[in-house]
Amino acid sequence: SPIHMKHKLKMDPEEVIQRVSEMVTYARSLCADVEFSPEDAGRSEPEFLYVVLGEAIKAGATTLNIPDTVGYTTPDEFYKLIDGIIKNTPGMHEGITVSVHCHDDLGLATANTLAGIRAGARQAEVTVNGIGERAGNTSLEEVVMTLKTRHPVFGLETGIETQQLSRISKLVSNYTGIVVQPNKAIVGSNAFAHEAGIHQDGMLKHQSTYEIMRPEDVGVNQTNLVLGKHSGRAALRNRLAEMGHSLDDVELDKAFARFKDLADRKKVITDLDLEALIADEFYKPRDVYLLNGLQVTSGTMGMPTATVRLRGPDGVIHTVATIGTGPVDATYKAIDQIVNVPCTLLEFNIHAITEGIDALGEVTVRIQSEKGSTTMDAQSEIQYIRVYGGHGADSDIIVASAKAYINALNKLIIAQTEGVEKVKNDFGVMLG
Structure with a gap:
């Protein structure tokens, strides 16, 4: 121009x-x-x-x-x-x-x-979820589903398995720490929700009255109450396989342990819970620091206090207790004292995976190093500050918050000590 x-x-x-x-x-x-x-x-x-x-x-x-x-x-x-x-x-x-x-x-x-x-x-x-510089780029899922839904208009095929769109959207959100807004077309949590009475009445009479595509076309399973406290390893393996997750025996052992722990605290385990569990257990950087224990005291009767126990890269257990303005603040201050990697918390988001008071809580955070970690844009030659996202899920939202923060810190530490390329190579994608 x-x-x-x-x-x-x-x-x-x-x-x-x-x-x-x-x-x-x-x-x-x-x-x-x-x-x-x-x-x-x-x-x-x-x-x-x-x-x-x-x-x-x-x-x-x-x-x-x-x-x-x-x-x-x-x-x-x-x-x-x-x-x-x-x-x-x-x-x-x-x-x-x-x-x-x-x-x-x-x-x-x-x-x-x-x-x-x-x-x-x-x-x-295009990009998944439309993420990108400033206000973002063209959304992959919107273009793909428009071409599919309005095929008579465009007459074109993409070859994309649209049933994977919901999963890949969630995966990218977990990796980047960028939450998908509920009203996001195609992959938002409200994309197939109908609240108005006249809409609900129409949906009960015939799905096509208010839906131009089926939820299952983009991988949303609306009949997903599948497992409970008494479900076994075989049932979990089968359901995960149906959802597209192929786990070996070692991975299944880890997933089953997490599943049983969650089932003890939650009556019904949904597909959404399982997706969050898998993401939390397997789609994360290797554990430089690992949460080994957390005790929090909070309320109106005193200062919020957190005692955090982390296993460090040398295998040594580190324990620190701190106070804060709230339970999350106290927890993060304790983690900071142990890890000792100066950083700034840019974003903190929390939401419930499913309905109910026992719902699994999911937290995403974004941090950047206070020392400064920059990348140059090849076209504009502008230096961009690198941001690292973290994800955590747990029925205890404070534990989920701690996991998300540690997840992001581990990425930052790997990038600082071994280089950004190592973060890329570990996952096949850039997680920051």
């Missing part, structure tokens, strides 16, 4: 065209599939954009990714942009894939992406 050329790149149009040719040519010398993305295409002058993209094709680009970097365009504008690129870019041919990459600053990312697809784009860059 003119704004980026003037204020960021400090280049004139001719210099930009030359640099595009040089860099795409260099990229093509390294691999056969090269994606070129002209930043801030949504605010670029179309005629100049055609020239730049044509130069990229001539230099060997195989994918042209068109970003609405600041989420500025409307669906009509974005449709015309993609349509114009396909029709007017020099050298455009069937071997070139046109891609779209939209941001959600005005809440239009999904609409713009779908407009681009209707105009002829055949690749869409």
Whole structure:
């Protein structure tokens, strides 16, 4: 865009065209599939954009990714942009894939992406839960389910197993510490809830009156009261397998121990409880520090006090007692004294997994190091402070809070002592 050329790149149009040719040519010398993305295409002058993209094709680009970097365009504008690129870019041919990459600053990312697809784009860059810089990126689940639900309109297939959408949404939320809002389309907890009486009446008469897709289409099981105190290992293994979790004998032993502990405190174990249990037990960093014990005293009759016992990386048990403004504050202060890794708590969220007073509590937190751990964005060259998310689940919300905080601290410690890449390699994804 003119704004980026003037204020960021400090280049004139001719210099930009030359640099595009040089860099795409260099990229093509390294691999056969090269994606070129002209930043801030949504605010670029179309005629100049055609020239730049044509130069990229001539230099060997195989994918042209068109970003609405600041989420500025409307669906009509974005449709015309993609349509114009396909029709007017020099050298455009069937071997070139046109891609779209939209941001959600005005809440239009999904609409713009779908407009681009209707105009002829055949690749869409999306994220689970719509997470991303600022207001986020286009939501994977929204695009996938729109293409599936409105197939007569788009006539396109994604090949994605939509029954996994709910699970992957939860997994990403647990990893990142970013909670999905209840009214989030497709994967929010209220996505298939009907409160108004007239809606409930219609649903009882026929599901299609108020639901355009079935909950099971995205992996939401609404008849999920399955296990209880007297359920055995085989029943647990079978139910977890049905939910997509294949555990070996050692993993099953751990899961069953957690299950029996929960069943002693909770009358009925639902699929949602099992998902939280599995995430808490297996989808976490290795235990640099492990919660070994927690005792909390709180109320209106005195200062909240927490006694925390952690097993350290050397196997030694450390015990500290502190006071705080509340039970969570006291617990976190005690953990801080033991771990001694200065950090700032950025976010703390807690919610009940299911209904009822005995519901499992789930806590997500986000922290950052006070020493500063930064990553440079390759395009903007802006330094970003790295944030680490943590997740914990327990029928005791203070225990869940402690687990979540320790989970995040373990990621931070691994990153500081062994490098960010080690955190990535341990999980296959970035957990911060």
